[in-house]
Amino acid sequence: MSEAPNYSDTHLRTILGRTRTIALVGVSPNPVRPSNYVARYLSTRGYRVIPVNPGHVGKTMFGAPIVESLSAIPASEGPIHMVDIFRRAEHAGAVVDEALTVLLPRGLQTIWMQIGVIDTEAAKRAEEKGVDVVMDRCPKLEHQRLHGELRKAGFNTGRISARLPR
Amino acid sequence: MSDTKSYGFDTLQIHAGSQPDPTTGARQTPIYQTTSYVFRDAEHAAALFNLQEVGYIYSRLTNPTVAVLQERVATLEGGVGAVGCSSGHAAQIMSLFPLMRPGDNIITSNRLYGGTVTQFSQTIKRFGWSATFVDIDDTAAIEAAADENTKAIFCESIANPGGHVADIAAVAAVANKLQVPLIVDNTSATPYLCRPIEQGAHLVVHSTTKYLTGNGTVTGGVVVDSGNFDWTAAGKHPSMTEPEPAYHGLKFHETFGPMAFTFHSIAIGLRDLGMTMAPQSAFQTLLGIETLSLRMQRHVENAQKIATWLENDPRVDFVTYAGLPSSPYAERVAKAYPRGAGALFTFAVKGGYEACVKLVDSVEIFSHVANLGDTRSLIIHSASTTHRQLTPEQQEAAGAAPNVVRLSIGIEDPEDLIRDLDQALSAATA
Incomplete structure (x- = not known):
């Protein structure tokens, strides 16, 4: 694996906190695929999830119809704050470019690439347009860690506090 | 992360x-x-x-x-x-x-x-x-x-x-x-x-x-x-x-x-x-764990004192503590273990197996147990206990030869521990 970029907890917390709607590119309707875990989890944590996968158009996942591409997301969905990419690194750049073209005017704030997906050049193009980029991470695992859920299974959450949890 | x-x-x-x-x-x-x-x-x-x-x-x-x-x-x-x-x-x-x-x-x-x-x-x-x-x-x-x-x-x-x-x-x-x-x-x-x-x-x-x-x-x-x-x-x-x-x-x-x-x-x-x-x-x-760092500092400090004392004692053949300047690992310790080499080591008693067994039976403050890393100082003759199932070659390789006794140094007063080892060594080598 390429060397993983470093993101502060504060930065990741800000991103996950400001996001409401997420387009998941390459998400699978197969319930044991990691992308399905992520879509299910995010949909149960208050995020609106828009599944994007040209091979499964017409099916629904967690109440949302699967669409063909980022360009095909209907205007009625409102602003799309984040794109989460479940494609191999060599295909990530094209998804980033499509996102910058069609979603920048629709409130795009963050492009997230899953574990193992790193495209530094594409990330640079997005950052030049003022879009935050997270690579080689999973928003589900980061959300579970930052919200202390992973604490239940003995993971290092990085949360140090003597205050009563809210 | x-x-x-x-x-x-x-x-x-x-x-x-x-x-x-x-x-x-x-x-x-x-x-x-x-x-x-x-x-x-x-x-x-x-x-x-x-x-x-x-x-x-x-x-x-x-x-x-x-x-x-x-x-x-x-x-x-x-x-x-x-x-x-x-x-x-x-x-x-x-x-x-x-x-x-x-x-x-x-x-x-x-x-x-x-x-x-x-x-x-x-x-x-x-x-x-x-x-x-x-x-x-x-x-x-x-x-x-x-x-x-x-x-x-x-x-x-x-x-x-x-x-x-x-x-x-x-x-x-x-x-x-x-x-x-x-x-x-x-x-x-x-x-x-x-x-x-x-x-x-x-x-x-x-x-x-x-x-x-x-x-x-x-x-x-x-x-x-x-x-x-x-x-x-x-x-x-x-x-x-x-x-x-x-x-x-x-x-x-x-x-x-x-x-x-x-x-x-x-x-x-x-x-x-x-x-x-x-x-x-x-x-x-x-x-x-709440007091781990405090205890480890004292474990290492005590081990250093006791290993040094033993190394200079004529009744002792050698001491294996990696924290001693004479240890073949002294350089490695300085580089990779800068806070010390722990509090577990062995020493060889002149008189071999018999003297070791006698020593273990003569200590008063050291506890004769098959544990290590306690606040209490512990002693054991590895070859006849913890490493007993091993062949002589395996014992030698592991550093548990018949003539050595293992110490796990606790956080008591080091002077008391030295006094105890002194009287037990006298009894063992008499």
Whole structure:
């Protein structure tokens, strides 16, 4: 694996906190695929999830119809704050470019690439347009860690506090 | 991974993993003495069983008190997660279990606790696994011992019964070349003296029975995962990368990324081997860890004084303490173990086996027990006890020859300990 970029907890917390709607590119309707875990989890944590996968158009996942591409997301969905990419690194750049073209005017704030997906050049193009980029991470695992859920299974959450949890 | 690096060790040993209890405000970690946990609804239960949600199901798998200990040790070691076990020996099996299939082997240091030598040379054969023992300082020998079925390298940081410290960075370099994880038993050093993950180790195991608990009350173990081993790139560990039939074909590394090993240890290891740590044990160990750094400073200070005194005593042939300037490992200690070489070492008594046995029977303050890492100073004749099942060659390699006695130096007044050893040596060599 390429060397993983470093993101502060504060930065990741800000991103996950400001996001409401997420387009998941390459998400699978197969319930044991990691992308399905992520879509299910995010949909149960208050995020609106828009599944994007040209091979499964017409099916629904967690109440949302699967669409063909980022360009095909209907205007009625409102602003799309984040794109989460479940494609191999060599295909990530094209998804980033499509996102910058069609979603920048629709409130795009963050492009997230899953574990193992790193495209530094594409990330640079997005950052030049003022879009935050997270690579080689999973928003589900980061959300579970930052919200202390992973604490239940003995993971290092990085949360140090003597205050009563809210 | 997280921002805890900004806190110092002394803060983390008290706070990591533990927050006031959300229900009662209890400041000390409560002992959650329960086997099971009520599900919110059927969907919640199903999601927990599918590993879609992280939570409590049954205390064979996870328990809130044990989870605090797991996170605390994971944090102190600089890992992503940890799994608690019923003993250090259980932790060793749990560290190998996700890596091994029948026919697979590990390469291990020959300087190990005698019980580990037996576990690796005899007992793991029942699983179809095997171990090749090498001089872990000889990196060429490690490479020469490897074949396509080698799945891990194992060593102790400060070896028991003492006198040897591993060059973890050098062994990790070989492990990376062979694309297998390096497992380091960090029991005798503790994360206060040595952080194997920072030096390149991929997994760390502990017998928490020893310094982490520190007071000789409970047995326990942990396996810490660095999250730094790329299971997919190595492609040698099917449990991490291939579809898991018990979870409808889920692939652990693909689904859980750097947390795959720990998820597997809970979902498969604890579920089916059941070598779970008890919540009461986790609580006792958490109390101990709160003072770990203070105790280790005193353990090392006392060991240094006593080893120096013994080395200058005419009734003693040699002392193996790696913290002595005369130790062949002095340079390595200065570089990789700057806070000291621990408090476990052996010394040879003039008069051999008979004198050793007499010595052990003559001490007053030292306790004659098969433990180490207690606040109390401990003594044992390894060759006739902890390393008894070994061949003379294995005893020699492990540093447990018949003429040596092992000391685990406690945190009493060093003058009292020296006085006790002085009178016992006189009795033994009279």
